[in-house]
Every structure is written in C-alpha cells, then in structure tokens.
Amino acid sequence: MASTTKYPPYLDAYNAVPKVLNEIKKASVPPKFTLDFLATVLGLGSSSYRAIIPILKKLEFLDQASVPTNYYKEYRDDTKSEIVLGNQVKKAYADLYKTAEYAHKLNKETLITKLKTLLGVGDDDKIIPKVIATFQELVKLSKFDGTIETEKMTSPPPVDEFEKRKEEPIKATQSTTISKLNRSLGISYTINLNLPATTEIEVFNAIFKALKDNLLDE
Structure with a gap:
C-alpha cells in the first residue's frame, strides 16, 4: 500500500527542517538550489538533508528546475518569514487541511488518525508518522493568522x-x-x-x- 499511496511531503530526518530553513535565511539566494549549494554553501552535506529539495518544491520555494522563487526570497525576510511559510504549508498540505481547517492546531495523535483515514492506510503504516512530524516541524516555524503583500504580485495597483x-x-x-x-x-x-x-x-x-x-x- 505504501508504494502506491500519495503521501504529503515528508523527510525521514524531519528534524533537519529548521536547520535548512535557518541556513537559507543566512546565505545569499543561489541561481539554482543544488545539492552542491546545500553542502558547500549551507554546510549541510549529510545525505539526510538531500530530501529537503523536494520539500522546498512542494512549498513552492523552488520551481521545478530548482530555481528559487519569490516565496524563497521573501522567507529570508525575518519580518514576514513566518507568514510566508504558513501560507505555503497550507498549500503543500492541502489534503491534510481538507480533514481539519486548523490542522496546525491539532496534536500529533489526532493528525496521524486523520491522515490515516484520509489515505486509507493501516495502523502499521511507517510513513504517516514521518509526514506528521515533518508537518509539525514546519508549523513550529510558521504563522497562520497574518497576511502580507508578496513580490509575486507584480501588476501595478489600480488607479483610484x-x-x-x-x-x-x-x-x-x-x-x-x-x-x-x-x-x-x-x-x-x-x-x-x-x-x-x-x-x-x-x-x-x-x-x-x-x-x-x-x-x-x-
């Protein structure tokens, strides 16, 4: 069942999430986010960090060619990073939010139960706990009750x-x-x-x- 189930984003080493996002804030924006950039610039050469690239794509911090997006750039701004991440977490875990509008407020056990029911997997599924742990690591760095103006909105404001x-x-x-x-x-x-x-x-x-x-x- 696990091989055919479409799971939300997750990392085996989910505790790597805050480390990677913290280093992203410190370093300059690369023309392309590669494994070499992850290892040499961010100093995260361990194989446990490599799976962060698909996560960043799910968060729309990187496009499909691994080029940093405006969301990536805005996240580096401490004045709005939590809101930017919160908005993107809701998108990346849209299926989970279908089961609970305020999924980020639920505890681990409740989230696991809801996701198992949603995906139709059994209690012995080994991926679900990793999905929820990754989700909760992202939630810790996010804010869900604010709004911001993003650079993605490039059109000029309407003339009054x-x-x-x-x-x-x-x-x-x-x-x-x-x-x-x-x-x-x-x-x-x-x-x-x-x-x-x-x-x-x-x-x-x-x-x-x-x-x-x-x-x-x-």
Whole structure:
C-alpha cells in the first residue's frame, strides 16, 4: 500500500527542517538550489538533508528546475518569514487541511488518525508518522493568522477613480493657465502665416478662426 499511496511531503530526518530553513535565511539566494549549494554553501552535506529539495518544491520555494522563487526570497525576510511559510504549508498540505481547517492546531495523535483515514492506510503504516512530524516541524516555524503583500504580485495597483477624475480638470485647464501666465509676464509671439493662393473667403475665415481658437488668448 505504501508504494502506491500519495503521501504529503515528508523527510525521514524531519528534524533537519529548521536547520535548512535557518541556513537559507543566512546565505545569499543561489541561481539554482543544488545539492552542491546545500553542502558547500549551507554546510549541510549529510545525505539526510538531500530530501529537503523536494520539500522546498512542494512549498513552492523552488520551481521545478530548482530555481528559487519569490516565496524563497521573501522567507529570508525575518519580518514576514513566518507568514510566508504558513501560507505555503497550507498549500503543500492541502489534503491534510481538507480533514481539519486548523490542522496546525491539532496534536500529533489526532493528525496521524486523520491522515490515516484520509489515505486509507493501516495502523502499521511507517510513513504517516514521518509526514506528521515533518508537518509539525514546519508549523513550529510558521504563522497562520497574518497576511502580507508578496513580490509575486507584480501588476501595478489600480488607479483610484476619484484620483483619476481629479487629474482631468487639471489637464483641461493647463492651456488656460499657460495663457494667463503669458499675459501676466507680457510674453508675445510673432506668427508667420503663409496663406494659400485662393479667392475663397471661407478658406481664410477657417484659417483665422483656427488661429484664434488655438493660439490667441480669449
């Protein structure tokens, strides 16, 4: 049964979770999160840490190519790391949260019972305790009652309609303001106008009307 059951994320060495996440905060963001980075930069070369990469992908801290995401970067900020992790834990353990809306508040025995029932495994299942232990290690580092603005939201904020309307009369009166300023400063213009060779009086009327409307003061 265990080989065909789809388990939520877990580590055999679940106590490695806080160590890895703590080191992530200290180190620079790598172009790619590899086993070499884990061993040489984070100093976590033991094989027990290797399974953290699939966990980080489940948490969406890494994409499928192991490239750090905005969630990874935001987690490094101590002012919001707990909330970022809490949000991602809920996603990674969505099936568990289907059994209890506040799964992070339940004790180990209750969580094990709920997950066994959900997955349909027996009491002798060896993976379930590891899943719950991993989940609880993540819960210890998380906060579930806060919200933050994330960098993933890259679109500009909507323009407030009231503010937009306030700008319209300003634009509409710019030419009037400039005209009054010119008058107060005594600014004058010399306009050279090349008239077309025509005897049609309507053509001249149209030209001078356009000149008056667009260039001359009322």
